[in-house]
Amino acid sequence: MSAGRFWAVSFVVAAALLVLTRWQIQNEYFFFAGYVVLQYIVLATAWNILGGYTGYINFGTAAFFAVGAYTAVVLHKLTPVPVPVMIVAGGIVSGIIGLGMGYLTLRLKGVFFAIATLAMAIVAQTLIVNWDFVGGARGIYVIRPQHGPLVGGYIQYLYSLMLLLTWFSVAIARTIERSRLGLGLNAIRDDEQTAEAAGVPTLRLKLIATTVSGALMGMSGAPLPYYVTYLDPSSSFNLSYAVNSVAMPMIGGMTSWVGPIIGAVLLGTIQQVATVTISSALNLLIVGLLLIGFVIVAPNGIVGLVKPRHRARGGR
Amino acid sequence: MEISLDLLVNAIVAGLLLGGFYAAVTLGVTISFGMLDIVNIAHPAFIMLGSFITYAINSAFHLDPILIGVTMMPAFLVLGMAVYQIYYYAFERRGQESIQGLAFFFGLLFVGEVALILVFGVDYRFVEAAYIGPSLHFGFVELPLRMLVPFVVALAMVGLLQLFLGRSFIGRAILAVAQDRLALQLMAANPSRVKRIAFGISIATAALAGALLIIIQPVEPSIGRDYIGRIFAICVLGGMTSIPGMVAGAMLIGIAESITSTFYGPSWSPAVAFGFLLLALAVRPAGILGR
Numbered sequence: 001m002s003a004g005r006f007w008a009v010s011f012v013v014a015a016a017l018l019v020l021t022r023w024q025i026q027n028e029y030f031f032f033a034g035y036v037v038l039q040y041i042v043l044a045t046a047w048n049i050l051g052g053y054t055g056y057i058n059f060g061t062a063a064f065f066a067v068g069a070y071t072a073v074v075l076h077k078l079t080p081v082p083v084p085v086m087i088v089a090g091g092i093v094s095g096i097i098g099l100g101m102g103y104l105t106l107r108l109k110g111v112f113f114a115i116a117t118l119a120m121a122i123v124a125q126t127l128i129v130n131w132d133f134v135g136g137a138r139g140i141y142v143i144r145p146q147h148g149p150l151v152g153g154y155i156q157y158l159y160s161l162m163l164l165l166t167w168f169s170v171a172i173a174r175t176i177e178r179s180r181l182g183l184g185l186n187a188i189r190d191d192e193q194t195a196e197a198a199g200v201p202t203l204r205l206k207l208i209a210t211t212v213s214g215a216l217m218g219m220s221g222a223p224l225p226y227y228v229t230y231l232d233p234s235s236s237f238n239l240s241y242a243v244n245s246v247a248m249p250m251i252g253g254m255t256s257w258v259g260p261i262i263g264a265v266l267l268g269t270i271q272q273v274a275t276v277t278i279s280s281a282l283n284l285l286i287v288g289l290l291l292i293g294f295v296i297v298a299p300n301g302i303v304g305l306v307k308p309r310h311r312a313r314g315g316r
Numbered sequence: 317m318e319i320s321l322d323l324l325v326n327a328i329v330a331g332l333l334l335g336g337f338y339a340a341v342t343l344g345v346t347i348s349f350g351m352l353d354i355v356n357i358a359h360p361a362f363i364m365l366g367s368f369i370t371y372a373i374n375s376a377f378h379l380d381p382i383l384i385g386v387t388m389m390p391a392f393l394v395l396g397m398a399v400y401q402i403y404y405y406a407f408e409r410r411g412q413e414s415i416q417g418l419a420f421f422f423g424l425l426f427v428g429e430v431a432l433i434l435v436f437g438v439d440y441r442f443v444e445a446a447y448i449g450p451s452l453h454f455g456f457v458e459l460p461l462r463m464l465v466p467f468v469v470a471l472a473m474v475g476l477l478q479l480f481l482g483r484s485f486i487g488r489a490i491l492a493v494a495q496d497r498l499a500l501q502l503m504a505a506n507p508s509r510v511k512r513i514a515f516g517i518s519i520a521t522a523a524l525a526g527a528l529l530i531i532i533q534p535v536e537p538s539i540g541r542d543y544i545g546r547i548f549a550i551c552v553l554g555g556m557t558s559i560p561g562m563v564a565g566a567m568l569i570g571i572a573e574s575i576t577s578t579f580y581g582p583s584w585s586p587a588v589a590f591g592f593l594l595l596a597l598a599v600r601p602a603g604i605l606g607r
Contacts, residue, residue: 055415057415057418057419059422104594104598105597105598108597110355110414110418111349111355111357111414111418112552112597114357114418115357115544115545115548115593115597116593116594116597118544118545118590119545119549119590119591119593119594119597120590120594122542122545122586122587122590123587123590123591123594125586126583126584126586126587127587129583130581130583130584137583239426239541240426243422243423243426246419246422247419247423250419281430281433281434282430282434284426284430285427285430285431285434287426288423288424288426288427288430289423289427291419291420291422291423291426292420292423292424292427295406295416295419295420295423296402296406296407296420299416
């Protein structure tokens with residue numbers, strides 16, 4: 001299926017899903033939980049662009065995600081703008097940060113890159129903690145409007161936005177995957193030196209990957225203040241976002257755009273169910289155990305179990 | 317902002333004492349990451365485990381925390397060897413240690429923290445010992461015993477390990493496997509056995525480091541996350557394989573954190589270690605680091 005056709009078909013699917021769920025489901029909790037699952041699909045897809053396609057493991061998801069959220073907070077405090085504008089703004093700011101991170105971590109490989117991303121997340125968190133305008137360590141309260149611009153409550157509106165954002169990010173991921181950019185990124189993942197020698201512009205491609213990945217993560221974080229109504233650094237920069245955005249693509253499968261969706265839906269749903277039925281600390285335990293289990297047993301994820309056409313090469 | 321001399325000197329002294337403790341914390345990672353190339357990002361989880369076991373035994377039986385730490389070490393040695401065995405079978409044999417191994421340890425870090433939360437809750441826990449509270453005074457310089465005692469114990473552990481690595485047979489085998497694994501195989505030694513022992517030793521140091529941690533400050537499970545950056549920053553600064561370099565790096569970061577905390581406020585200190593790390597990684601890329 002060509003890129004254009006995929007965008008059209010997936011848009012139809014997303015729109016149908018949106019109409020169906022908005023029309024049929026009355027229980028408000030579905031939209032709360034659905035928002036979270038969709039947000040994780042976006043995070044996992046965005047992570048996978050840098051992690052699965054390019055082979056650079058990013059532990060700093062929280063930085064981009066929380067920066068997107070705090071961009072929305074800053075806009076909310078300065079001038080009231082509609083949420084879609086905040087999403088775009090969050091994407092731009094996080095994209096710039098992604099670009100900066102790409103430059104800073106130019107020459108780092110493997111675990112050094114991962115630790116540098118973690119360092120960046122902590123530095124970003126410390127900066128926000130010390131910035132009083134957005135509340136600092138106390139956090140900030142954001143009043144959620146009663147009704148969305150369209151029919152229905154505000155949560156349904158955020159859910160709809162997140163569904164559209166999910167469509168957008170999945171379409172982008174697939175477009176990248178099937179394009180020359182994707183081939184270049186895969187080449188970087190398989191053997192960066194050989195790719196350089198073969199003429200792949202690794203620096204430029206890596207910067208594109210970090211920027212796109214960061215921008216999408218920032219976009220997914222922008223509606224967060226309205227969703228939670230109370231934002232503080234320790235929850236928005238929480239390491240659980242990093243673990244989830246690593247675990248979901250790894251469990252789903254890192255080589256294709258389908259993997260993050262599978263992983264995010266599976267893990268996100270399990271976590272929501274566990275939070276409600278058992279306890280909220282336990283769901284993180286489940287994610288960690290699933291991650292460890294899958295990484296040991298099925299290194300290529302669920303996609304790899306179903307169609308083992310892409311085997312990771314050993315001994316690199 | 318005027319910098320009063322005694323405040324500065326006290327900050328530096330506190331930083332030195334803290335640095336000694338950081339050396340104990342990073343010692344295990346110098347072995348596992350610097351020498352064995354195993355990205356044990358879950359090291360803080362083992363330290364927290366050590367801290368909480370120390371708390372549990374101390375509050376039940378009122379034993380001295382350092383004594384508890386030392387007696388935990390054999391158990392942690394076995395634990396470390398078991399973890400390495402899993403890591404070896406799952407990843408090293410398949411040659412996939414880079415991404416999957418990292419994810420494995422990341423998951424382990426998380427599972428460790430959440431398990432501690434489920435068992436102990438999120439309250440701050442502390443231990444009671446005779447030396448927590450009093451401090452020595454030399455003029456205007458204050459040496460709190462709760463920092464001085466861990467400092468001494470930490471440096472003793474580091475020194476003992478350095479001796480062990482240099483003098484004993486297994487220690488030299490560990491240094492050998494760090495330098496050239498193939499050559500070790502040609503010498504008819506089993507590298508994975510040596511690595512297993514080395515990894516066990518690295519986790520055993522985490523046990524004592526955990527006991528020292530809970531002497532210095534009250535702990536709760538998520539503190540481990542702050543230490544990831546510090547540990548790897550010190551390891552990288554120290555040149556990865558060199559233990560004396562690591563101690564110097566630990567002192568440097570300890571002093572930097574202490575001065576930042578004293579003069580700019582403690583809310584900035586988490587960024588110090590990570591900032592150093594980013595600087596070190598940006599300026600000296602992975603290939604040149606002391607190997």
